[in-house]
Amino acid sequence: VxxxxxxxxSTLDELACLESMRRGDPTCLGGFFEVWADxxxxxxxxxxxxxxxxxxxxxxxxxxxxxxxxxxxxxxxxATWLYRVAYNASMDRLREQxxxxxxxxxxxxxxxxxxxxxxxxxxxxxxxxxxxxEMRHALDEAIQSLPPSLRAAFLLRDVEGLTTAEAAxxxxxxxxxxxxxxxxxxxxxxxxxxxxxxRGSGGARS
Amino acid sequence: VTCAAxxxxxxxxxxxxxxxxxxxxxxxxxxxxxxCHIVLDTTQCTIxxxxxxxxxxxxxxxxxxxxxxxxxxxxxxx
Numbered sequence: 001v002x003x004x005x006x007x008x009x010s011t012l013d014e015l016a017c018l019e020s021m022r023r024g025d026p027t028c029l030g031g032f033f034e035v036w037a038d039x040x041x042x043x044x045x046x047x048x049x050x051x052x053x054x055x056x057x058x059x060x061x062x063x064x065x066x067x068x069x070x071x072x073x074x075x076x077x078x079a080t081w082l083y084r085v086a087y088n089a090s091m092d093r094l095r096e097q098x099x100x101x102x103x104x105x106x107x108x109x110x111x112x113x114x115x116x117x118x119x120x121x122x123x124x125x126x127x128x129x130x131x132x133x134e135m136r137h138a139l140d141e142a143i144q145s146l147p148p149s150l151r152a153a154f155l156l157r158d159v160e161g162l163t164t165a166e167a168a169x170x171x172x173x174x175x176x177x178x179x180x181x182x183x184x185x186x187x188x189x190x191x192x193x194x195x196x197x198x199r200g201s202g203g204a205r206s
Numbered sequence: 207v208t209c210a211a212x213x214x215x216x217x218x219x220x221x222x223x224x225x226x227x228x229x230x231x232x233x234x235x236x237x238x239x240x241x242c243h244i245v246l247d248t249t250q251c252t253i254x255x256x257x258x259x260x261x262x263x264x265x266x267x268x269x270x271x272x273x274x275x276x277x278x279x280x281x282x283x284x
Contacts, residue, residue: 021280024280024281024282025280026276026277026280026281029273029276029277029280030273033272033273033276037264037269037272037273038261038263038264039261041262041263041264042261042262042263045262046262055264055268055272058264058272059272059275059276062276062279063276063279066276066279066280113213113214115210115213116213116245119241119244119245119248120244120248121244121247121248122247122248122251126251126254126255126258127258129255130255130258130259136259139255139256139259143256154256158253158256158257159256159257159261161257164221179217179218182217183216183217186216186217186220186249186252186253187213187216187249189252189256190245190248190249190252193248193252193255194248
């Protein structure tokens with residue numbers, strides 16, 4: 001039993017569409033764009049923090065896809081190909097802007113897990129929490145505080161719904177390393193959100 | 207199962223990828239340990255929050271302009 005989702009969320013025949021785009025026919029580009037543009041944009045924006053760069057990255061990914069240098073077989077390969085291009089381009093941007101700190105040596109080391117310290121129930125449903133603008137801001141801050149390599153693992157696996165194998169392939173990691181990064185990311189995000197909730201309830205009590 | 211062991215297996219548990227035996231041991235610990243129960247609960251809620259919150263998207267006019275550029279690039283590419 002696994003909760004892993006599938007990236008197959010549309011009925012668009014993406015591979016047939018890709019073939020026609022590569023022949024210079026933009027007829028189904030709109031439908032393809034509809035499925036992929038925002039996914040690639042939100043990943044790139046959450047990695048780079050720069051809307052203009054994220055838009056450029058979406059454009060680059062599509063242009064590269066249509067240029068058709070790489071063979072892409074199967075829908076899952078198409079998804080991982082697109083996410084990989086967006087991820088690599090985002091990391092290149094961060095590197096150029098010297099915003100990319102070197103990966104800590106223990107990042108893929110399970111022994112160095114961040115242990116939970118703040119233990120409070122969130123006390124509200126996710127829907128109720130998301131109606132709170134401060135909570136939404138805390139969510140943004142928490143995810144931006146993660147190193148990009150952990151952020152990417154979390155976004156692809158838990159937000160975009162890729163399987164472990166797909167996310168690992170998109171990020172150029174082994175499945176084991178992907179799982180370690182995902183685990184660290186989840187624990188760090190849990191900790192940050194718990195600290196936010198604890199501050200809120202402390203304020204309400206005083 | 208200790209609390210530290212639970213934390214290290216937490217993602218595998220959430221993803222349903224634990225074998226029946228360690229899963230049963232972990233669930234026995236969860237039933238008896240309030241702290242670990244909170245850790246599991248808040249971790250699952252954290253994942254759900256990010257899954258259901260609105261992802262950033264391209265503004266309508268930027269989107270339209272980008273699609274037009276790509277259509278041009280598509281026709282040019284042959």
